Amino acid sequence: MSEKKPGVYICKGCGIGDAVNVDELEALPKSEFRIGHCVKHDALCSPEGVAAITKDVADGTINRMVIAACSHRVMTDKFVFPGSAVVRANLREQVAWSQPAGDENTQMLAADQLRMSISQLSRTEQPEPAVIADYTRTLLVVGGGVSGLTAALEAAKAGYPVLLVERTDQLGGWSAKWSGRMPHRPPYREVQENDVAKLIARVQGEKQITVMTNTLVTKTAGAPGQFTVTLSQGGQDKTEKIGAIVVATGWRPYDANKLGHLGYGASPDIVTAIELEAMLKTGELKRKSNGQPVKHIAFIQCAGSRDPNHLPYCSSVCCGVSIKQALQVVKSDAKASAYIVYEELRTPGTAEEFYREAQRKGVIFMKGKAAKVDGGSMTVTYEDELLGMEVPLAGLDMIVLATGMVPNSTNPDMPVIEAEKSELQLKSDINPAAPIKVAGEAPAPFPWKDSNVPTGGPILNLQYRQGPHIPMLADGFSDSHYICFPYETRRTGIYTCGPVRRPMDMGESAEDAAGAVLKAIQSIENSKVGVSVHPRVGDLTYPKIGHDKCTKCRRCTVECPFGAIDEDEQGRPNVNFSRCRRCGTCMGACPVQTITFDNYNPQMVNTMIEANEIPDEFSEKPRILILACENDAYPAIDMAGIGRHQWSPFVRIIPVRCLGSVTLQWVSTALQKGYDGIMLMGCKSGDDYQCHFIKGSAIAKERMSKVGETLKSLALEKERVTMAEVSIADSHSVVKVINDFADTIGALSPNPMKGF
């Protein structure tokens, strides 16, 4: 590493020059940090400003710099100087725009922002990426249904070789069994031809795609770009090098034998939608009991769905399926009548057209919950919500139960390994502990039930420290967040699509597959050049573990939200770089602070905390430290500044990659330095988390529960350290959260450690 030549650039634009005395700030780097090169400029982001910095870099005056201007979240394209480390000091959003101009406290805040950034620079290295030399571009697609077939086609179209693995002897999955499909083309009124055979033919005609039927994945090891997958075809094992994996294992129907209360099993004429579909496919729609034609048919919606005793969720497609089947029945026999007993009919989007078509064709919709089904007299009694009374629907020829979808997030063909069926491995140990202060409104978390986990063995049988399963959400679906991070499982390089991710129909599955494939391709390409995938896209750093100091406590390998860290034979942590998403949770977990990133490490934040000037206890200027998650809380605070909301001038905000990366040592450093209060600001935790790194705030909450003892040993009040949940949309309420905490701290006596 060449000699470090730091420089400081202070911008006067956007009101910074009016709010603070820039001349005073300009003298600070030299007087306190012996940095001679400090330049102020009217607008650093202007072409002239950037040119001035570029010139200094080019002629070798500096090779690392602090840019004291706007938040590091903006102007990221302007302040890039290859080969030079850049640290940004936030003088605009969090000083000039959110504090009164010309105030003494504002000036102190600006000076502290500069001190923190210069200290940050002193611990920042230019990162060197961990590049995988022998990466593979082949994609593995697990599952040969609509999602899997589409995924394979999309990947092949993008120029990537694909290995498509199907556990049965033919492609098509469930969709090959359907007699027709719900409309997916305008005018969205007619039952359309099942075109899955064409899709299969296209896949078989594609040279880039290798299809393996009757094949199970028995073992998966490695990391994105270099997975080693063992496949078993007819008892013969085969090992393949794989770049990324798309899991499209689909779904299985909910076990109708559990639906005795809806008459399943009481009569051969009470069937599930799947059984009816088989009859419609062969064209022989007859009563199973006596072979008579079906004249009156009733569909019971939500059979075992949206029911706390069965599937708690809505499978979203059953309403459309029943409408399709009712239309097929009415179309084949003009005298037949079809009744659909529904609680709420869910026909999103264009399916509404299909629903209206069914009404026009005379399908009868009855709103109410089925109360009783009598298999003997073939009567459905339901509570009619519009009439406010029980209505018996007697003399039916067939009763169809519209059962829901269970995700194939486990493989029903593989044995359940009891030792591995622990909640910890499936949920990846999210543990919502005691309630904490929430800035927004939050509903109660979804209760986790073991029965929500589909039974079966692991799909990929991952050879990971954290177990063989792909972690699931509370309903048993394999995803990490339905809205924020679709397709991304909690295992980097493994992406889910189709009904294994959430219930969906054939059209949605095909769209989903394209999305997952794009994610998988990104993962391969990123692992090739050693940069992180979403959400820290482009990050070149990675956790470096100092093996000489490591105590083999295994906390990092257990707490990693993405199972990126394995253990070698001697029990030492072994980071799989391309599996890592750079959240720093391992760094926060490490009790000896030996896990570091090139531009983010425990020592760096320690130095930043210590750099600030703490006024003495008689000045009535308390100091509050906020460690803010830079994904949600820090942007929310920036947004509050952009909205010109003002907050306490006594807070000092340090962005952290994730609350999971916060070590208790930073808290004790701050308390010993003389900060009066410390607040951790992160995302919502629990089963309905919003944390970008799954469980960072949950982990921080657990760690902070242990801070009480530290406070007690220092004879400090426990109110001094707190935690708040802030979402990116909370820019209004975050100001109140900060000010309320500042009031609480103001009411306490000053931290007695000041000045020691």
Place this chain on the structure above:
Amino acid sequence: MALEPLPEVTRPYDQSFTRWVARNVKGGDKLALCMQCGTCSGSCRTAVYYEHGPRMLFAMIRAGNVHDVMTSTTLHGCGRCYLCVSRCPRGIPVAHIIRDLGQKADELGYSIRPVGPDGQPIPDAGAACPTCAAAQ
């Protein structure tokens, strides 16, 4: 046009009665537009005094509850404020359907009359609304 005899309904939601209403009642063909939102019942000043609100009456027609519909006091309780007609989001002439259905019920021999708060039958004329009756 001669009034058709009432159909026999064999199963709930049998459409024969709905079709009878569509053919025989003025505005009855618009009934198919009803989406059961309940705006009519929410607007009706007199619904609280009678057996069913307009929404419920329409639901009963669809369900084929012939007897309950034809003997409902609602058929003769309309106060002619026409709020339901002006507010119906689907433009169904609710009050007109109810009034004409009441006439057809009379013709078919269902002579049920609502009774006011004073125990006297309410005259089937413009001022049937008991709110006004009480105010007078």
